[in-house]
Amino acid sequence: MSDPMFQAMRQSIIDGAPDTATELAQQALASGVDPLDAVNQGFAAGITFAGDQFGCGQMFLPDLLASAEAMKAAIKILEPEMLKRGSQRETLGKIVLGTARGDIHDIGKNLVATILSSSGFQIFDLGTSVTPEQFVAKAKEVDADIVGVSALLTTTMAGQKAVIEALDRNGLRPRVKAIIGGAAVTSKWAAEIGADGFSRNAIDALALAKNLVGKGTASA
């Protein structure tokens, strides 16, 4: 972290400045810095800081989204070189996301997707009003670690249960973890339908996902 370049990378993410992040990523490649080091010691440190700041109420959702966008911009530059070197960034896990059948509200789900993907998860976003069958098919196809179902409305929360039942029917659980989220979702509901976890916001979802794939830390 003492390296001024890594420090600048971290700061570009905290500032939510995609142009600066892009430039720094390009400079890193031009000067022969290992792209994996750039991510791990520079940019990712910024995301971790932003997440912590959000957690303690010092940063807000728009700040967090801007940080995630900046992270995306940096990864876009670094990824081809990482592939070339065969040093792909370690993926924390594969997560299939979507909103429950009949629910078109995706703002929460999109936040979760952005935060999780910028933190190193591979996200397969099925979009809105996703059927249980679609969740199951995608989870099989990509060999998912986690399936996440979001529902805003009390009337569509039943769709979360249907997905979990479908995962069970297809024998995907307990290997595939099922998590749910949404404004009306409670711990009681999660327990009632047998979800492996629930979260009311994107940062909690990150901690939850990390724990479920065994990459959690006590502080996360």
Next chain:
Amino acid sequence: MRPRLQLLSPELISRILREAFELLMNPGIRVGSAVVELLQSAGVKVYGGVARIPESLAQKCLASVPRDFYLYNRRGDRAVHYGGDDVQFDPGSCCVQVLDPEALEARPSETRDLVRIVKVTETLPQFAAQSTAVVCTDAPGEIGDLYRLFVVLQYSDKPVVTGSFSAEGLQGMLDLLAADSGGPEGLRQRPRAVFDVCPSPPLNWSEFGSHNLLDLARAGVPAEIVSMPLAGGTAPVTIAGSVTQHAAEALAGITLHQLAARGSPIVWGGAPAIFDMRTGGAPMGAVETAMLNMACAEVGKHLGLPTHGYLVATDSKFVDAQAGAESARSAMLGALTGINMISGAGMIESLACHSVEKLVIDAESIASAYRLVRGVEAGDAGRGETLATAMFAQTGLSGEFLKLKETRSLFRKEQYLPSPVIDRSARGSELPSNVFTRARARVDELVGTYQQPSLPEAVLQKFHTIVERETKRAGAAALLA
């Protein structure tokens, strides 16, 4: 003089409407397939599910909306007036949880909870209308919307603010109301209920919403647009920007509705809120949320339309000082704006939970708001009525105002006399010490005085037939043994 509050200048309202009409064309409004043909036959271009509605058409549709209308009680009397500056309140709806007054925890709402809310609402004059306040989780979910109305109609004579959960669910609810109003024509002539219909922000009249608008217009049963931009989340972050989006969504809804049946009643309503940048939630008790509701209603009033808003709710999880502060504040603001129907009383936890104890406390805030908008009465100077001198002529400097006949005849008009929910007694008096305990006692007292309306056997029979039919249609488990 009636006191009022106005947030928007006439110039700002003009700007809001100008941009709202622009939004109708660009980016346009996403619409459900149910209304595509209707829009195309009116000359609207619809590509890829997006309609571009010209201002001229929207203006024409605006012109045919009734400026006011009434909701009727079971006896057929006018009981709610949508229009002008009249202000009325109904309990919020429709969450799936209630606050258990013993455990002080949220638990799933059941039929008995809805019945209790309806009974209390029925006895309180502060509520001009009932709402289908909570979903009954002990009834089959597939007919949850119909079942709520079925319960409310059995326990109330008042008008009802309700809504359906699907395109298919509406007809059964209209049939229930018609059975109680002497048939569909009776319901059209003397509507008992208004139906909330929601666009999905931003600028999207989904399949379900557009379908409901059409069906309600054709049935002649009032629709209430509940557009809910979340400033910064699903709408522009500024109040003015979100109000503009709300206006565009409402104008689009009115266009669809009036194209289906000109002259059918519809309300310029909404549940706009800010978007909480920490939690991603919609804080209903925020002052900016109240400002959004006020501003949206002001635009509707400028257009001469009946209005609705979502206030008197709190983000607190308990019936505490925060709940009281947020709910009373927004009740006052809504009343001062002259919003025709203000929904939300009784709700806590940002609309996730209902509390009947809070409902009776909110009733006190509402009564205070009513008192406030009645303003300061000063008698008629032209008829020689004085403010104080005539009374001083009687008392001199004795200070014996309590003895004056004016005091006795006017104090009830001058002062709102609160129920025992509001504690003004001296320390050490008999009243329980905290407001929640007093509210619980008040709920018990009101439930005790409540009398259930007697419905004709033939109507009840029709209710049951409709519920059975809808249960089968929806493939739900049998409800009525």
